Amino acid sequence: MNTLGLAWAYLKRSALTTCLNVALLALGVGTIVVLILVGTQLQDRLAKDAAGVDLVVGAKGSPLQLILSALYQIDIPTGNIPLSQAQALAADPLVAQAVPLALGDSFRGYRIVGTDPSFVALRHAQVAEGRLWQAPMEVTVGAQVARAAGLKVGDQFNGNHGLSAGGAVHEGMPYTVVGILAPTGGVVDRLVLTPIDSVWAVHDAHHHHHDGDDHDAHEHQADGAEPAQQAPEREVTSVLLRYRSPIAAALLPRRINTGSVLQAASPAAEMTRLLSLVGIGTDTVRGFGLLLVASSALSIFVALYNATQARRYDLAVMRALGATRTRISGLLLAEALAMGTAGTALGLVLGHSAVELAGRLVPQARDMGITGLQFPATEPYLLILAAGLSVLAALVPAIQAYRTDVSAVLSRG
Amino acid sequence: MPLIEVDGLRHAIAGRPVLDIPHWSVEAGRHCLLLGPSGSGKTTLIHALAGLKRPDQGRILLDGQAMWDLNAAGRDRLRGRLIGIVFQTLHLVPALDVGQNLHLARWLAGLPRDARAVAQALDRVGLGARLSAKPEHLSQGEKQRVAIARAVVTAPKLILADEPTSALDDENCGLVLDLLLEQATVCGATLLVATHDERTRARITDRLELPKLSAPVGRAPKEGHAA
Numbered sequence: 001m002n003t004l005g006l007a008w009a010y011l012k013r014s015a016l017t018t019c020l021n022v023a024l025l026a027l028g029v030g031t032i033v034v035l036i037l038v039g040t041q042l043q044d045r046l047a048k049d050a051a052g053v054d055l056v057v058g059a060k061g062s063p064l065q066l067i068l069s070a071l072y073q074i075d076i077p078t079g080n081i082p083l084s085q086a087q088a089l090a091a092d093p094l095v096a097q098a099v100p101l102a103l104g105d106s107f108r109g110y111r112i113v114g115t116d117p118s119f120v121a122l123r124h125a126q127v128a129e130g131r132l133w134q135a136p137m138e139v140t141v142g143a144q145v146a147r148a149a150g151l152k153v154g155d156q157f158n159g160n161h162g163l164s165a166g167g168a169v170h171e172g173m174p175y176t177v178v179g180i181l182a183p184t185g186g187v188v189d190r191l192v193l194t195p196i197d198s199v200w201a202v203h204d205a206h207h208h209h210h211d212g213d214d215h216d217a218h219e220h221q222a223d224g225a226e227p228a229q230q231a232p233e234r235e236v237t238s239v240l241l242r243y244r245s246p247i248a249a250a251l252l253p254r255r256i257n258t259g260s261v262l263q264a265a266s267p268a269a270e271m272t273r274l275l276s277l278v279g280i281g282t283d284t285v286r287g288f289g290l291l292l293v294a295s296s297a298l299s300i301f302v303a304l305y306n307a308t309q310a311r312r313y314d315l316a317v318m319r320a321l322g323a324t325r326t327r328i329s330g331l332l333l334a335e336a337l338a339m340g341t342a343g344t345a346l347g348l349v350l351g352h353s354a355v356e357l358a359g360r361l362v363p364q365a366r367d368m369g370i371t372g373l374q375f376p377a378t379e380p381y382l383l384i385l386a387a388g389l390s391v392l393a394a395l396v397p398a399i400q401a402y403r404t405d406v407s408a409v410l411s412r413g
Numbered sequence: 414m415p416l417i418e419v420d421g422l423r424h425a426i427a428g429r430p431v432l433d434i435p436h437w438s439v440e441a442g443r444h445c446l447l448l449g450p451s452g453s454g455k456t457t458l459i460h461a462l463a464g465l466k467r468p469d470q471g472r473i474l475l476d477g478q479a480m481w482d483l484n485a486a487g488r489d490r491l492r493g494r495l496i497g498i499v500f501q502t503l504h505l506v507p508a509l510d511v512g513q514n515l516h517l518a519r520w521l522a523g524l525p526r527d528a529r530a531v532a533q534a535l536d537r538v539g540l541g542a543r544l545s546a547k548p549e550h551l552s553q554g555e556k557q558r559v560a561i562a563r564a565v566v567t568a569p570k571l572i573l574a575d576e577p578t579s580a581l582d583d584e585n586c587g588l589v590l591d592l593l594l595e596q597a598t599v600c601g602a603t604l605l606v607a608t609h610d611e612r613t614r615a616r617i618t619d620r621l622e623l624p625k626l627s628a629p630v631g632r633a634p635k636e637g638h639a640a
Contacts, residue, residue, distance in 0.1 A: 001513060001520040013508040317504050320465065321521040322493015322567075324486045407466035410500070411456055 003327065007334040010307070017303045022343040024299055028292030029347025029386060030354065033379070035286050037355045040376050043275070045369055046072070049187045050267040052122050054249065057081070057089060057256060058238035063265035064274060070101060070238035071267055073111055073187050076163060077103055081262055083234035089241065089256075094248035097122070100236040102199040107157055109165035109363065110145045112175075112192040114199035114236075120181070122240065123188045129153055130179030136197040139175045143183035144190050144369075151177050159192075159202060173202045185369065200234060293389065300339055301393035304332055308397040315401055316409040329398040333391060340390025344383055414477050416441040416571060416603050417462065422471030424457055430626045431457050432468065437621055439603060441570065444594065446614065447607035449623030455607040458623070459575050462605075463496055464488035476570060493522035497564030497602065499593070501576040503556050505548040511535065511559050512544040515566045522567040534566040535559075537599060538592060557581075557589055565596045572597050574606045578613060586612050 011018045049072055058066045059079030068075035083100075090098035099122055102114035113119075117132045120140075130153040133140045141151055151157070156174040161167035175194060183189055243249060249266075256264035308315065315328050356372025358365040415438040424432040431454035439445050447455050460466035462473060464480045473480045475495055483491060497518075505514050515531040535541050538558040548556060557577075564572050574593060578586040590606075590613060597604040606613060614620075 001516040001526065005513075006509075006517065009506075009508040009513065313502075313504055314506055314508075317500070317506070318517070318521055319489065320463065320492070320498050320500075321518050321563075322489055322496075322523065323521040324489040326486070327521070407460040410460070410465070 003330050003334045004338070006331055007338055010311075010331075011335055011338060014303070014307070018339060021296055021300045021303060021339045022346060024292060024296030025340065025343025025386060025390075026346035026350055028289050028294075028296055029344050029382060030350035031289030031292060032286065032382060033348055033351025034355055035282055035289065036376050036378055036382075037351065037372060037374060038370060039282060041370055041374065045186070046271050046275075048185065050271060052124075052242060053240045053267055054243045055241040055253060055264050055266055056238055057086075057241060057262050057264050060261065060263045063263065064270050066238065066263060066265045067267055067270040069103070070240065071187075073113075073191065077237045078263065080235040080237050081239075083236055085260065085262060086236050086239045089239055089262075092252070094244055094252050095241050096244040097242040099240040100196060101238050101240065102196045102235070103163065103237045104199055105159040105161060105170065105202060106163050106165065106167065107145070107159050107175075107192050108149055110142070110148075110190055110192055111163055112139070112159050112194060112199070114194055114196035116196075119193065119240075120188070122242075123184065123186060125181045125184050125186075125188045127179050128182035130177070132179055133194055134178075136195050136201055137173070137175055138178045139192050139194040139198075140179035140181060141177060141193070142181050142189040142191045145192055146177075146180045151180070153177055153179060170202050170205070173205050187369075189369065196236065293386065296343060297389040297393045300336055300390055301396065304336055304394050304397040305400075307335075308332065308401050312404065312409050316404065316406045319404075319406040320410060325402045328404075329402045332398045332401055333394045336390040336394030337387060340386050343390075344386035347386075348379065348382075415439055415474075416476055417605070418474040419462075420472045422458075422461065422468050422473065424454065424461065424466075424468040424470075426457070432461075432623070433626060434458070434471070434621075434623075439605065439619070441603050442601075443619050444597065444604040444617045445606075446617045446620040447605060447623065448609065448614075448620050450609055450625050453623040453625045455609075455623060456575055459573050459605075459607050462571075463498060463573060464492050490523060493567070495570050497567055497569035497572045499560050499564045499572065499574040499577050501579060503560040505556060505559055505563070507548050510545045510547050511540065511551070514548070514559065515563050518563045518566055524567055530568075531566060534562040537565075537596060538562045554585060554588075557585070558592065561589070561592055561596055565600045565602065568600050569602050572602045572604045574604065574608075576608055576610070577606065578608060578610050583612065586610065590616050 053071060056067055056070045058070055058077065059081050061078030065075050066078050069077040086098070086100050089095060097118065099116055099119045101119070103111060105112040120132060127140065128143070130140070145151065149157070155177045158174050159170050161170060175192070175198065181188060241252070243252070253264040253266060256262050318328060319325070352372040354372070355370060359370035359372060360366065417437070417439040419434055419437045421436075422432055422434040423430065431452070447458065449455055457466060461468045462475065462480070464483070467481055475491065478491060480488060480491060505511075506517060509517060512531055512535070515534055516526065519527065519530065532541060532544065535544060538561055540555060540558055540562065543551065543555065548559070551559065572593070577593065578589050581589060593604055593606070594616065604617070606617065
């Protein structure tokens with residue numbers, strides 16, 4: 001017999017109340033954990049994938065959509081731009097580096113991106129196996145793609161038309177895996193990289209096979225600004241730019257947005273805008289989580305308060321058996337702490353499992369690279385918060401029990 | 414050295430005197446009755462002896478130790494070490510089974526865990542088989558016996574029993590008294606039974622008669638002797 005054993009016996013006796021308190025706390029803590037996990041990973045991902053890119057140039061449309069599609073590969077592109085314009089940008093003296101991207105096809109839901117090998121350097125990715133692509137129809141795949149599809153160097157596969165899984169298969173134009181990239185935790189992990197020529201070649205073949213079929217995702221978005229009836233004009237989807245000097249930030253976006261059919265969007269500005277939009281939502285959910293935690297603390301308080309009333313005689317008898325006042329107060333604190341710890345632990349498990357599950361099952365979350373197996377530095381504070389709240393909840397009952405006149409209670413009993 | 418020594422003990426509740434004992438002592442091994450009508454301060458005296466209720470005046474020595482010179486925690490420890498209490502309403506801890514109730518008493522008394530002592534104490538009251546029964550599944554008679562076993566499992570020097578028989582019929586009254594005396598003898602404890610129950614008078618010869626004090630008195634009442 002000890003304080004914990006005794007606390008356990010009492011918690012078990014009022015199992016329903018105990019479970020309710022633990023569940024309330026677990027839900028509150030779980031909600032906050034999910035928010036912290038998703039929030040930090042989202043911001044990390046956003047910051048990481050935007051690193052090194054000063055400006056994204058693509059077809060006119062929503063700047064946010066342009067950033068999301070070109071930089072984060074999560075939205076559909078705004079359309080395509082003529083290759084000649086992209087090349088003109090790359091030659092601009094204000095531009096230090098320009099990486100073209102051509103989208104349109106996918107492999108099992110993973111996007112096939114036509115680009116230069118400089119893209120790999122921009123993303124700080126490294127080849128883990130094999131080599132980078134050189135010739136058309138050669139691909140180097142991201143770590144996650146290789147893992148999910150079980151691809152090895154030398155394997156061949158056909159791409160699907162469109163950016164989501166389930167599009168028509170491009171028969172007769174197989175890609176060959178020549179390399180696999182090491183995991184970066186960024187967007188590259190989910191991409192299939194190939195020369196832009198491959199994308200053009202596949203689509204030339206596609207148009208050849210399906211005459212009159214113009215269901216290209218990018219052409220849908222093309223806004224009519226760039227009619228695709230003239231086959232020879234090559235196109236890319238977007239260009240990632242690095243400035244040569246800070247002056248470019250002042251001149252280049254303005255010039256592009258006013259002077260051409262192109263649109264320029266700054267990742268930093270768009271992400272700030274996005275986070276401020278999403279922020280209102282997460283603040284609400286975080287408030288809701290805190291409300292759940294607070295209500296569970298209140299519920300623990302009511303449970304313990306009632307318990308000390310119902311157990312007054314029990315506690316007095318324990319005093320009569322030789323229990324010190326400290327020990328009786330300790331018993332109530334132990335019960336509150338046990339509920340607090342159990343609720344918090346359960347909440348942490350719930351939160352992490354929910355995020356991990358979402359990261360595996362929900363395609364959008366998987367695309368964001370969400371994982372529940374990450375433990376942010378803020379979590380210990382959550383434990384301290386929950387423990388502190390449960391002690392606070394036990395404080396009044398504990399003080400009451402401490403001050404009880406045992407003789408009076410026993411005489412009345 | 415007497416086990417209990419009380420000097421100049423006075424206590425009043427809301428201005429009405431309930432206790433006035435100039436001198437009283439109990440030698441170890443001499444079981445004693447605490448007699449008097451209700452309202453004569455029997456429970457107050459029991460609680461004062463147990464260190465649960467501070468008397469207005471007077472001195473209480475238990476086994477040579479002045480109970481009310483100790484601080485609260487010290488009184489709790491002395492009570493746990495020296496005294497076993499049997500309540501009229503028994504009050505076992507309902508969240509714990511029979512064995513755990515006895516373990517609880519030993520733990521609160523600061524004694525090491527001893528499963529054999531618990532089993533023996535239950536065996537001696539004939540409840541060795543009910544070790545893991547919950548109090549709510551016991552009959553009243555069984556609860557009574559568990560309460561007695563709980564009082565003796567800490568091997569106390571003094572067993573305080575407050576009206577242990579007043580709710581019982583004649584047969585059970587006799588059984589409980591027998592058990593109390595027997596258990597007190599087995600563990601070498603001195604039994605102090607507070608009662609207004611006439612049926613107990615024949616079993617224990619030493620007694621302290623407490624008169625019902627009606628008005629504030631300046632004069633000491635008849636001195637009680639128990640030695």
